Structures are given as C-alpha cells and as structure tokens.
Amino acid sequence: MPRAAPYQIRVADTEYSYFCEPGENILRAGLRAGIGIPYECNAGGCGSCKIELVTGEIEDLMPAAPGIRARERKRNRVLACQCTPLTNCEIRTRVAPEFIAPVPSLRFEARFVASRDITADIREFVFAAVGPSCFLPGQYAVLNLPSLHRSRAYSMSNQPNKAGEWGFMIRRVPDGLVSNYLFDVLKIGDSIYIEGPLGLAYLRPHTSRDIVCVAGGSGLAPVVSIVNAQQSGEPGPGTRWLFYGGRGPADIPEFGQLILTGTPTRVHTSVSVAALAAGAGWRGDVCFVHELLERNLPAPLATYDYYLAGPPPMIEVLVRMLVAQKVSLGSIRYDRFF
Template sequence: MEYQITIEGGATFSVAAEEDTLLRGALRAGVALPHECSVGGCGACRFDVVDGPMESIWPEAPGLSERDRKRGKHLACQSRPLGDCTIRVRCDEAYRPAIRPERWPAELLARRALTHDMSEFTFQVPATAEFRPGQYALLYPPHTPGARAYSMANLPNGDGIWKFVIRRVPGGTGSNALFDQVRIGQRVTLDGPYGHAYLRDGTARDIVCIAGGSGLAPMLSVARGALARANPGRIHFFYGARTQADLGATAALEELAEDERLALSVVLSAPEATPAWRGPTGFVHAELERVLAQSLDRFDFYFAGPPPMIEAVQELLMHKHQVPFGQIHFDRFV
C-alpha cells in the first residue's frame, strides 16, 4: 500500500505504508526535502501538515523548539504518514539525494579499538556499498529507540563494506549498545546513504578537511576520495583532539599523510592533561587560521564534529573570512 504526499504548490510523491519516516520516503522518491541529521536533533526538516493523518514517532525530539510545537510544526525525520497527506515545506535542490537510501541487514565483521573510547566498526551488507565520501548511514542498535547516524570512514566499494569510527558516549543508549550488545557475526539494520557534506566533483581549489573527535570518520573518507583522484590538488587536514590519549585514532591519518599531497596538522585542546605533547595546542579552527594564514576563499572546506567546533569553524569561514557558502560542506554530530 502507498500513500500520496502532496507538497502544497509543488510535487506529489508516493510513500510506502511500511516506510518509517516521511523524510526517508521523500528521499527514496528523489524529493529534495530539506534535512541534515535525520535523527530529530537539528530541526532542518521542519514542515507543516496542511491536511491528512501524520504520526509523530518522537514527539519530544529536540529539533523542535517550544515555539515550533506551539506553531504546530513537525519534523520529517520523526513523522510517519498514516494516509494521503498535503504538507507545506520549501524544497531546495541542494537536498536532492545524490544516491537514494536503501535499507540492508548489515553483519558486523570486525570491531577494532582505536582509542579508549573510539573503535572502528566494519559491517558488510549483501549489496554494493554505494555512497559518496563524507556521507553517513543510519544504524539501528539493539534495544534503542530510533536510529543513530554514523559517517562512513571508507570509500564506496563493490564488497558491501561500510566502515565507521564510533565513539562510546558516556550514558549513550545507542553507542553503548553497538559496543556491548552487537557480537561479531550479528546483524543490525543499516539504512543509507544520507547527508550532503560529501566530496564534490573536483574544483580548481585545494581542499581543507577539519575533524573534531569522531568527526574523523567522514573526513578520512573525503580525504581518501580526493587522493584517489588523478589531480586532487593539495589537501590540508586538521584534526582536533582533547588529549594525547585520543591520538590512537590518528594512525590512519598518518598513513594518508605519507602521500605528499596531504598535509596533516594535529592539535590538542586540553594539553595540560598531557605535558609531554610538543605539538600545537588550542582549538582546531584557530590552528587552521594560523597555518593557512592567507585568503581562505581559495579552498573548499569539509568539516565534521561536535556542534561547538562546527559553530566556531562556521563563524571563522562565513563571517570572518567571507568564504562563499558553496565552498563549505559540514556535518554537525547532534
């Protein structure tokens, strides 16, 4: 069974009745519905219901403010149509999916510790792993309400391999379930790809990748994708960690930095915890400004990490250095 969804003054598309969210149904239909996180955290997928039955699957989702709720707003990533509906939303070409998401059973092949709280997870699905470097997938950890977004660290491949770098969040339901409850050989549902902070076709500009914490995963994928090109230009990679204990994750980066086209800067924000550290200290965005020390609009920027890092980099690029918006691609790990 299918429901017809009509965008007021725009397209009509069908959503399968078993589809779990309006956002997923729209993206599967190739509709350019605005979104970012897909997990109820950012509010980018807000819309109005004009007519028809629409269920909210997580009414308390933080992506809606109290004001939004009073105005009757909904989140497309946390809503499910229960019949034909008319909705009001402004579509934007930038959000048209590069690849339409698919859902697969994914077998955990390996889990490898990188630091005290980050591990690389390798899953395999029974199909080609189709995504763009920098995109993310939704994983459904056991005994966890909703999905969790994790960015791919590898490149698309014909073997169905999806690699993630996942941080165990203290008290976090989904990340702890992935670490403690999924055994090697066990399957979880993987849905993807999602996200638009992916590596764009080559421009004449050099690339800057900025990663904070587990934001490393998508930036590894972007750097790997760029280096696989015939003419990648130069790649400036900035990785911000807290202490030296977090640096186990940089082995893969150091390997990439053996290629002379990639320049790596690692910066610690809490060096007092590691007095032996002789490298740069402070915030990663300040280090980026210090090292590049020139007109930043010469670069294409990709960045991923915790919201405070994203905001600081946005402020630096968009307000202080007026880098055109089309050269800035980022994911906020809400």
Template sequence: MELVVQPLGRSLAVKAGDNLLEVLQENGIPVSYSCRAGRCGTCRCKVIEGKVLESAGDAKITNPGEGNHVLACMSVLTENCVVEIPEPDEIVAHPARILRASVAAIEDLTHDIKRLVLKSPKPLSFSPGQYAILQFTPEHIRPYSMAGLPEDDTLEFHIRYVPNGRVTGYVFKELKVGDPVRVSGPMGTAYLRKKHEGPVLCIAGGTGLAPVLSIVRSATAMKMTNPIHLYFGVRSSADIYGQDWLKQLSEINPNLHVQVVIATNEPGAAHRVGLVTDSVSKDWKDLRDWRAYLCGAPPMVEAATLIAKSKGIAMEHIYADAFYASAN
C-alpha cells in the same frame, strides 16, 4: 505560475501545489536527492524570490531572507518564485536504500571509540562524507558517517561511547560479530565536491575524522591534485586515532597536509596544543576559492564555520556535518 531556476536562468511553467523536486526532475533540471522524505538534506536549495510551502514537520511558508533554504522534496509551490539550486555540476543522486548487513568486525580505536565494520550482500551507493542510519535493534537506532570508500566491499563507521548512551552502550557492551544491522541511506550534504580543483580545508573533531577520512581517501584514490589541509582536533593525546591511516595517505598523496591539535596542554606533547579552530585561524589569512568540510561536535562546527566564512570561504562552499550526542 512561473518558477525561475538559478543559476541556470531557466523559466518553468508550474501550477500551485506542484512539488518543487518533482518539477525540477520532470524538466530535466539537475538536482541532488536521496530519501525524498525530508530526512537526508541532499535536495536543499534556496528561495530567492517568492514563497514556497514547506511540508516537513510543521508546515510553514518560507520567505526570502528568513530561513530561506528549503528541501525541494518537501516544498510545494504557491506563487511565482525564483529558486537557486547549488552547484549544478556537482549533483549526486543515490536513491535511498535499506540494506541488511551484519557485523564483520568490532575494533578498539581508543579507550572510548570503536571501529565498526559491516558486511552486506549488496553495496550502498554513497558520496564520500555522507552518513547512514544504523538500526541495531528496534530500540537502538543512530546515524553514523561512513569512513571508507563507496567501492569498498564493507562499510566502516567510528563510534564514540556516550556515557549513559543507550545506543553506544549497546554497541560497546552487547553488539557481537555476526549480529544483523539494518542500514538506511545515504544522507547528508557534506560530501566531496569532485570537480573543485582548488585548495580544500578539512576540520575534524573526534569521530568527525570518519567522514573526513572518506573524503580524503576518495580524493587520493581519484588522484585529485587539490592541496588538502586536514586539521584533526581532540581533547587529549589519548583521544588521537587513525595516525597510521593518515600517514599512509600522506605518503601516497603529497598534496595532503595533516595537523593534529590537542586541547589540553600535556608535558612533552608531540602535537599542537589548543583549540583546533584557533590553529586554523592562525595558519591562514585568506581562504577565498577554497572548499571547507567541517565534521564533529556542534560547537566546533559552528566556530569553524565562522572562521571559514571570515577568511573568505563562501557559505555555499562550507559543507558541515555536526554530530549531536544523545543519551537515547
């Protein structure tokens, strides 16, 4: 059997039953990975021709043209095929780790958002924009995005309270400084592409600001010269946070441009009013050659994805992280 890897154009001899990620790594093909268990999404690639068998969840055959993105770590080769791996010059390899951290600080950011700071004896290697699984107790486990830099000596998360939410209720009402927290990660594909030199669009809804902050902080620390246009959408002025951080970053990084958009029309509002996606649509006609990072509630991320695509950003250059609320 033959596996053709695009865009490298390499042809590899393989056997039926071979794992796609293992084949790529054994042949020196650069590919992102982390957990190797189908959870992090980092090794996502595209089937162009042929079929592979996905073993994540219910096993299924993936054909070109019908949900043709697969996770390499969960994919078994069954016949000749052509696979496209994304951006071979932007590979990240952070082997998944489990850290035993403790709560260093819990701070109020708004009436329903807390800043959680964790300290661990060992660092967590991650790319800006990724997330980790936090386990506060065996019954209280949820994913949250890092807001800081990989080189920080602490891990920072922003957590919004979900009414009747079991995990957020625990964080807001019971978690204390000094409590242990199990950290697993990193995960996620909406990480900063450091080699891209063109303009960047960041759209953050609510606590979607956390991974966007990580991305902008890292781009600023690395002195990347990309124009960065950050749109921060919230429900009302009471939900705005992080303004001091954004102001400081804008003072350091003249290429950073921040727009805060509130959904409700308030008397004397100091910010733009309406949907954050509408503001982006009004401001830009052509976003070709841009990269987009979209983080927040699923409806916002879906709407932002459609707008980014309609303005000319290729789907493979739209990096989305949708935050799904849960009462569990």
C-alpha cells in the same frame, strides 16, 4: 499477518507525492522517492526538515526534539525526520534540487563483520551487505538496531566498494544508548539495518582548489573518508589538509594508519585541555582546532574548500571564523553531529 499498506504523502502546491510505509520516516521515504526535501542531520537537532502537516495524522517519534519549538508545533509544524504517518498525509515544504540524493538512498540489512580500536574511545565498526556499497566520501547513513528499536546517524569512514563494506568510526558517548550498545553488546555476525547514503557534505572532487578537512572528536570518519578518496584519472584537488582536535592526547589517532599511502595529505592535530596534554608529555599544539588553520595554511583562508564535521559548537565557531575571513558559504560544507 498481512503487511499494512503504505500511506500516500502528497506535497502541497507541487505535483509530488510518494509512499511511506507505516513506521517509516516521512523525510527519508521522500528522499528515497527522489524528492528534494530540505534536511541536514536526520537526528531531530538541526530543524532543517521542518514541514507543515496540512492534513493527516502522524506519530511524533521525538516529542522533545531540540530542532523545533513548542509554538511551532502548535502551528502544525513537525520535523520530517522524526515523524511517521498514521494516515495518508498532505505536507507543505520547500522542495529544492540541491537536496535530491546524488546517490539513491536505500534501506538494507548488514552484518557486523569486524572492528578495530582507533583511539581510547573511538572504534571502527565494519558491516557487510549484499551488493556494492555506494556513497560519496563525506556522507552518512542511519544505523537502525532492531533489538534496541533505536537509530542513529554515523558517517562512513571507508571508501565506496564492490564488496559491500560499510565502515563507521564511532565514539563511545558516556551514558549514550546506541554507542555503548555497539561497543559492548553487538557481536560479530549480528544484523542491523542501514539506511543511506544521506547528507550533503560530500567531497566535490571537481575543483582546482586545495581542500581543508576539519574535525573534532567523533567527526573523524567523514574527514578520513574524504582525504582517502581516490579519483583515479579524474581531476581533483591537490593537497588535502586535515586538522583534527581532541581534548587530550588519548583522543588523537595514529593518522599514519588511517590515511592511505600516496594520498597527499598534511595532518595537523591539537589538544584543548592543557592538563591532559602536560600529563601525557604532549609536545604538539595545545589549542582549539580552529586556531590551527591560520597558523598552518600557507594561502589566505578564502582560497580553500572546506569540509567540517563534529559537535555543533565546534562547527559554529569554525563557520563564523571562516566567514569573517571572507570564505564564501558555498565553499564550506559541514555536518553537525547532534
């Protein structure tokens, strides 16, 4: 069967236009074309990639997406990360250089080659692709499972490498479609498609400030990748601080096995459910992870750079607390896992 021709997407009031294959996502095709369309989660949750559809028709892939209101839809607003063109289109959006991908984003096939359990419900999945795996520590990719016709964003847990390996630490979400499929159905040797790298919460190594990584639950992968980042010969931050919170002791990984030797990292963990802590004889902190920062960081909070990952409510509490402590927004980078 002949392949359908790509559609042309013009960005109103700019000189930009790009091609988007039928079935492809308007946001990610634009990012791949080097156009800085604002975005964050790629999952329909944050609303950062809201655009105006000026002309043309699209298919909305997530009609109940929480990132957009019904009255915005009535004003021809759509989420670029959740729509695919049905005709040539003209869209109106802000375009800004900070959203241009620092490493070109690609879509490629990858084979499931290995896995290991990290906690009671987090497993690392490793996929191998042809060609080197190019990304910046802290970034994520969209995993597309052809047999499920679904895709989800997952952050890379490993380092960029020539062998073409892409590692992801994925939490099994109760009743979650994709995470349970990965845990229970995907077999070694099966193929998926990876689209990436994506995301702006990547390590900026050129700083003299210590970096502080904070994660809860499924936010483990990007902070492990960041603290393990090697900057051979490059100036980089001194100590890395890693704060990680779970509900109970079974959620806390063995960090000694995740952090590469020689990485100057201080790890502090906490659990938030007192009954789970008591039941397992936990001797560490029982509190929310954001409460660990002031207790353990020796200098004022405003003197560090921050990388945060995890559930949106955790990120919102952390950002509010940091800003209240005079940390500038430019020193805080985060991915909210919608």
